[in-house]
Amino acid sequence: MQELSQTDNINKNIIAFWGYPQKALINEYKTKYPKAKWVDLDIDYKYPDLKFTPDAYCTIIKNICNNAFYLKDRIITVLAPIGKDKCDSAYFISEILKNEGFNVVQCIFEDKCPDISKIKLPISKSNLPLKEKVEIITKNIYEQKDYSYLKETKPSFGFWGVPPNDLDILNLFPNNTELFGWIRAIEAGYPGDWEIETYVDENLPTVFFTQAFCSKTTLAKYLANKYQGLYIDIDAIPSNSAKAKIEAFLKLR
Amino acid sequence: MKIYIDAGTTWTKILKTENDKKEYSIIPTKDLKSLNLKYDKCTGHSLSKDKNIYENEVVALANGAKKYLEDDFIALDLGSRDIKYVQYQNKKFKDMDWNASCASATGATIEMLLKFYNVDVKNLKYNPQKYSVTCGIFGLEKIMDDIAQGVSAETAISKFIHGIAFNAYNFAKNPSKICISGGFCENLCFIESLKQYCEVIPLGRFVLVDGLMANDIKTN
Numbered sequence: 009m010q011e012l013s014q015t016d017n018i019n020k021n022i023i024a025f026w027g028y029p030q031k032a033l034i035n036e037y038k039t040k041y042p043k044a045k046w047v048d049l050d051i052d053y054k055y056p057d058l059k060f061t062p063d064a065y066c067t068i069i070k071n072i073c074n075n076a077f078y079l080k081d082r083i084i085t086v087l088a089p090i091g092k093d094k095c096d097s098a099y100f101i102s103e104i105l106k107n108e109g110f111n112v113v114q115c116i117f118e119d120k121c122p123d124i125s126k127i128k129l130p131i132s133k134s135n136l137p138l139k140e141k142v143e144i145i146t147k148n149i150y151e152q153k154d155y156s157y158l159k160e161t162k163p164s165f166g167f168w169g170v171p172p173n174d175l176d177i178l179n180l181f182p183n184n185t186e187l188f189g190w191i192r193a194i195e196a197g198y199p200g201d202w203e204i205e206t207y208v209d210e211n212l213p214t215v216f217f218t219q220a221f222c223s224k225t226t227l228a229k230y231l232a233n234k235y236q237g238l239y240i241d242i243d244a245i246p247s248n249s250a251k252a253k254i255e256a257f258l259k260l261r
Numbered sequence: 262m263k264i265y266i267d268a269g270t271t272w273t274k275i276l277k278t279e280n281d282k283k284e285y286s287i288i289p290t291k292d293l294k295s296l297n298l299k300y301d302k303c304t305g306h307s308l309s310k311d312k313n314i315y316e317n318e319v320v321a322l323a324n325g326a327k328k329y330l331e332d333d334f335i336a337l338d339l340g341s342r343d344i345k346y347v348q349y350q351n352k353k354f355k356d357m358d359w360n361a362s363c364a365s366a367t368g369a370t371i372e373m374l375l376k377f378y379n380v381d382v383k384n385l386k387y388n389p390q391k392y393s394v395t396c397g398i399f400g401l402e403k404i405m406d407d408i409a410q411g412v413s414a415e416t417a418i419s420k421f422i423h424g425i426a427f428n429a430y431n432f433a434k435n436p437s438k439i440c441i442s443g444g445f446c447e448n449l450c451f452i453e454s455l456k457q458y459c460e461v462i463p464l465g466r467f468v469l470v471d472g473l474m475a476n477d478i479k480t481n
Contacts, residue, residue: 236355249343253359256319260347260354 022082026050026072026098027089028149028199030117034087038150041084046150049075049086052173052244066221067173067244069097076105083110091116093200095223118200127196127204128156132187135161139178141187142171145195165258166214168237169228173219177246180254181215188214190224210235213261215254219243265473267321268293268305270341271369272444276470285467302473306342316473319357322442323347325472326464329440334462335433338442338469339425341369346433358432368444371422374404378414385415387453391423400424419450426454435459442468 023037023044037044052071055078061070076086090099093116106112121127131141131148136158144155163186170190172178186209187195193204206227208214214237216228225241232239238257242250267274273293277284288296290307302314304321318338322345326336330349337346344367345359375382394400404417433439438460445451446463455461 238357249359252317252319253357256317256323256347256357256359259317259320260323260357 019082020084021045022047022079023085023087024049024076024079024083025087025089025150026068027094028117028194029087029089029115031152031197033113033115034150034152037085037087044084047075047079047083048146048149050146050171051075053078055079064221066095066097067219068170068222069095069101070244071173072098072101076110077108080108080110086110086112088112088114089117089199090114091118091200092202093117097223116200119198121196121198121201121204124201124203124207127198129187129192129195130155130158130160132192132195133160133163134158135183137179137183138167138181138185138187139175142175142178142191145187145191146171149194163209163212165261166208166212166237167217168208168214168231169217170219170222170224172217172242172246174242174245177217177242177251177254180251181258186212189216189228206231208235208237213237213257215240215257217242263474263477264298264300265470265477266293266298266300266303266305266308267318267467267469267473268303268307270306271372272341272466273305273307274467274470276467276474278474285470287466302477304469304473306340316476318469319345319347319359321469321472321476323349323354323357323472324476325468325470326440326442327472327475329462329464332438334438334440335436336442336464336468337429337433337439339367339429339445340443341372342367344429344432348433348436356434360432367425370401371418371425371448374401374418374421378408378418380414380418382448382450385419385422385448385450387450387457388416388419388423389457390420391427391454392420394421394424394428422448422450423454423457426451427458430455430458438462440464442466 024047026049049072050068055074058074058077060073088102090102102112102114131145161184163184165185166188167185168189188208190205193199193201196204216232216237216239218224218228218241220241220243229239262279265276268290273288273290275286304316304318322336322338330336331352335346335348348356392400392403400421407417440462442464446465
């Protein structure tokens, strides 16, 4: 499908993406469409549920479908990571979106970090509220602001995983909770780096979180057992028992 | 006087303390509101979670069973609608789980079965056979099938309870020692069934209110 230029259709003003497309690709589209609005399709904007996927399916992929189809008339291009930096479901959805008339640019960002000891993680290690940390990191995929001024804090807990569909679950954690897992790999700039994604501080009580029906559930469970953390998977909205479980873990550890 | 309450789905456990004297009581949770009871600390599914006085149920369980946890028992609470456990290692928290999503293999189901078949819990005896209650609903189907074929309701319910005990043992990751909290402590068929798999100490129904009191004393 031929891409539209910015003046072709006044209604088309969105560059949509999921996961973490390479900076070079993001910058290319920022230059091409300087006035475009950037929309992270992973996030739940409460658009209508189109029931595009089976019910028992990853909520984040459901979000991608619901958001993409709701915004279809306004989307210029979808930047679609499909490698180990995202997941197989993203590959299938990217192909389906192509079939449905979207302009999709598939990308794979599996670069290995050459020296893990040199990565900078000011947001993950800061004293900002955990929810804010996650929001800043995901926004920074396209905003690319400098947060090196943030002070590092001594962590008392760890949170491993991906940004939850319902970010309010993060309000249960104290500010000095350090981020690990895929979200840490995002801040480091290497979303497909196994070593960064699986690293945790073994002395830190850590909650290993995944969305239900995500293939990362196995990794989360494995790491939770290995580091005596709390494994938890949550579907769209956390149940009271899921919240209580996290709360008890934080209090008892 | 200090009052601690554990308001479960069906039953509310109350501990009143004054000058080292303790008074325990149980009332149906549906009657709690009409009592207008003023309490100092609380836990349980049926209360609003005012953070000044509310304690997480697993934390209350851990505090109430601390002595046993530090002796390497798993503390397991099997209530009307949920099941939860805590494990310590080297006197420190190690593991926990809490399943409140399915109540088809918990206390409320047993109470309903006993009422439906008009069976007294005291007449239930341990049965070496068990139904699989990984899903309690399928377990209920087996009870009905067995009874339709002439098995007594007492025997069928005993097999179901054995299944619940086995389920609880698996849920707690097959420990060698369990101390059990909640209404199932008074169900001898359950306790005997659980004893087939591990050492069991029934702690009674007031572990969580004891935990509230212990933590209250510690923090004041």
